[in-house]
Amino acid sequence: MALIRLDVGRGPLLDGTPFGEVGPYEELRGEAEFAVDPSHPLNAPIVDLDLAPRDAEGRVHFSADVRILRPLDARRGNGGLYLDVVNRGTSIFTRMLEPGAMGPTTGITEGFLLRRGFTVISCGWQHDVPRGGDRFGLAAPEALIDGQPIVGEVTASFLPDAPTDTLTLDTAYRPISLADATLVEHDFPGDPGRVVPRHLWNAGSSPSCVSYVNGFAPGRAYDLTFRTAGAPVTGVGFLALRDILAHLRRTESARFAIALGGSQSGRVLRQMVYLGMCEGEDGALVLDGVLAVAAGARMTEANWRFGQPGAQGPTSAVFPYTDLSQTDPQSGRTDGLQRRAEQRGALPRVIHLNTSSEYCSSAAIAHVSAALSHLTVDGSADVEVPENVRIYLCSSTQHAPAPLPLALHEPTTGEHWPNTVDYKPFVRACVDNLTAWVSRGEPAPPSAYPRLDDGTLDASLRPAVDTDGNEVAGLRHPDVAVPLATYMGWNPRRADAGGPRRVLRATGSTVPFSREATAQRYPSREAFVTAVRAAADALARRRYLVPTDVDGIVAASAERWDEFVALPGTAPIRLALSGGR
Helix, strand or coil: CCEEEEEEEEEEHHHHCEEHHHEEEEEEEEEEEEEECCCCHHHCCCCCHHHCCCCCCCCEEEEEEEEEEEECCHHHCCCEEEEECCECCECCHHHHHCCCCCCCCCCCCCCHHHHCCCEEEEECCCCCCCCECCECCEECCEEEECCEECEEEEEEEECCCCCEEEEECCCCCCCCCCCCCEEEEECCCCCCCEECCHHHEEECCCCCEEEEEEEECCCCEEEEEEEEECEECCCHHHHHHHHHHHHHHHHCCCCEEEEEEECHHHHHHHHHHHCCCCECCCCCECCCEEEEECCCCCCCCCCCCCCCCCCCCHHHCCCCCCCCCEECCCCCCEECCCHHHHHHCCCCEEEEEEEHHHCCHHHHHHCCCHHHHCECCCCCCECCCCCCEEEEEECCCCCCCCCCCHHHHCCCCECCECCCCCCHHHHHHHHHHHHHHHHHCCCCCCCECCCCCCCCECCCCCECECCCCCECCCECCHHHHCCCEEEECCCEECHHHCCCCCECCCCCEEEECCHHHHHHHCCCHHHHHHHHHHHHHHHHHCCCCCHHHHHHHHHHHHHHHHHHCCCCCCCCCCCCCCCCC
16 A cells, blocks of 8 residues: 555644544544655556656655544444545645634534544645645655756735735745746736836845835736746545555545545545546555535646645636546647546535635636636536535625624625625535445435526626525525625725736625615514525425525524624615626
8 A cells, every 4th residue: 555654643622622522532633654656557647656766666755734633433323434635734634524614713612524424634735835733745756856856936926905015925836036037017907917127126135035226016916927946746646645545545445535625625536536536556545535526617726846835825726627528629638627537437526615705805816717617618508417516606705704893803805794694504515415325325415606698698708696696596595585785706906005907816795785775675683584494494395405404594694684784785786797707
């Protein structure tokens, strides 16, 4: 097996707190070491693996930080592994599944996964994440040619939100020299930009900083291209995820395994499927189910030479976009996310769960709408969704929901308050549905997303909206189906914040209705709450919500009423999306 060492310490999780009938958990934390054969056909997709140093047996070594949470009494577990695909080195499952704000500080409180009996694995996969503390990183080998480091070109991008004359390189690569580097300034997404004269900028106070005489303007984008030496084999992170699962499926006698990733790590899961990394070296599936949240139609720069897995721009928006194969009219290449899996008959079940931001604001930054995950490459027609795939849109939501009250988010950079529709209940339902699908063969509920053929996706590849400005297709949260506001997946930058032709990154909008409009629609708070419960119950009956989440959704909507009716709200607005596809 590719995992050759698992060096972990162990102790009780949360001082032995019991989680329902499963009871207490233990936590194992440490490091895993891997050794893989570059000549194995299932390792062939990993770029530059054949250029990495090898041991006497011809294997390439690398290591990763690992944490395992497992029931203290294994007999009480559900026999399932849950891969927590970390985001920029931090755990993702708590912020996606536990109550509270969707942020890195969200901890285990309710224990959604633990009460279900999962063994939860967090494993580093990103080579440029600082290791230690609560971060999970990976030590990747370096590709060498004739024993020497590879020299190449890297572009670091900046999107400042406040005026500054110095920016820090958000990349692990360092310039050999800035003498031949190039700095380009862009006014809005997709423009060709202009080269900043070399005498106006230079190295800052440290090798990781760049200073600009005229200052970096908020709302604009900057690309610094420079030469660097040293190319880590960025794709070994996929092997780490695959092989830690293969090891634990054997040692833990697990019956099935599912994975969740959000945003960046959701894109990692799309790429993991594409590279055929759901299948172990022995040809058996190690990952039966994949839940990619807020990933859009993109992958990552992992598995690129000089790749930057944390990059958020258009470089990760590359063909193929859909699960089924189709032909790219520009390159003539035929490919699909599941092409390798189809060829080998090793198909995982896949759920793509996106927010409106992946169709709107993220699309404006990355230059590709999430709609391309279910359209032809040219965006002109809907395509078939395979039987092993589900696609859902969380209607009128932003990349990561902002918590209430709105007073926490007084608009400063954007025109509006951020979007506060909490789509986490849909994620929780997807976990249960994916579990049932892979463990009992019970198919997940039908896909729900905007389409061209029924007019719920417009010509700009954005979801169509109703008369309130809320999206009509997808999974409509009760706060969208019984609204007190217009909720959008994008938020235009304020003119006085710079970049008036841009939208905020991954941020949506909440535009509360006026008091008069709310009073005309709902005769009382009680009538509103009753309508919210009816909408939530309807979603639960169709398995798009976990029934036990209904009461919490109703209570949160009641709090929303209490805040919104006290606001000097305005009627729903109509604004054209700036910087869209």
